[in-house]
Amino acid sequence: MLRCGTDIIEVNRIKDAIEKIQNNFKNRVYTQKEIEYCESKNVQKYQSYSGRFAAKEAIFKALSDIIEDKYKIKWTDFEIINDKTGNPHVQINTDIIDKNKIKNIDISISHCKEYATSMCIVEITE
Numbered sequence: 409m410l411r412c413g414t415d416i417i418e419v420n421r422i423k424d425a426i427e428k429i430q431n432n433f434k435n436r437v438y439t440q441k442e443i444e445y446c447e448s449k450n451v452q453k454y455q456s457y458s459g460r461f462a463a464k465e466a467i468f469k470a471l472s473d474i475i476e477d478k479y480k481i482k483w484t485d486f487e488i489i490n491d492k493t494g495n496p497h498v499q500i501n502t503d504i505i506d507k508n509k510i511k512n513i514d515i516s517i518s519h520c521k522e523y524a525t526s527m528c529i530v531e532i533t534e
C-alpha cells in the first residue's frame with residue numbers, strides 16, 4: 409500500500425517561532441544534527457528549518473495510518489539527514505511506529521524566500 413503526505417509552510421512563521429521562542433522551539437522540533445545542518449546554511453537557514461518542519465508534517469500525514477497514538481509522537485522522532493549530494497532522507501527515532509511495516513519511505517524538500525514545501529511517499533506492508 410502506498411501513502412503520501414505533503415505540507416507547505418511560510419518561512420517567516422518558522423523564523424518568528426525560532427527567534428521568539430528560541431531554544432524551546434528549536435529543541436522541541438529539531439534534533440541536534442538538524443540544527444547543525446540548518447545553522448550551516450547561514451542566511452538561508454530559516455528556509456532549511458522550514459523545509460524540515462514541512463517534511464515532518466508530510467511524514468506524519470503519510471504515516472498516519474500506522475501511528476497508533478498520534479499524541480505520543482514527538483517532532484524529533486522524525487529526523488531529516490541530507491546525504492553528501494544534498495538529498496534528504498528520513499530516519500525514524502521512535503518505537504511508537506512499527507518500522508517493520510515501512511517497506512520504503514522517501515521525502516523531497518523545496519524552498520524559496522517565502523515558502524517551504526515537502527512531500528513524503530511511503531510504502532507500507534499490508
Ligand SMILES: CC(C)(COP(=O)(O)OP(=O)(O)OC[C@H]1O[C@@H](n2cnc3c(N)ncnc32)[C@H](O)[C@@H]1OP(=O)(O)O)[C@@H](O)C(=O)NCCC(=O)NCCS
Pocket residue numbers: 455456457459490493494495496516517518519520
Ligand atoms: C539539487 C537541486 C535540484 C536543488 O534545487 P534548488 O531549486 O536549488 O533548491 P530547492 O529550494 O528547490 O530545494 C532545496 C532542497 O533540495 C533538496 N536537495 C538538495 N540536493 C538534492 C539532491 N541531490 N537530490 C534531491 N534533493 C536534493 C534539499 O532537501 C534542499 O533543502 P535543504 O538543504 O534545506 O535540505 C539543484 O541544486 C540542482 O542540482 N539542480 C540541477 C537541476 C538540473 O540539472 N536540472 C536540469 C535537468 S532536470
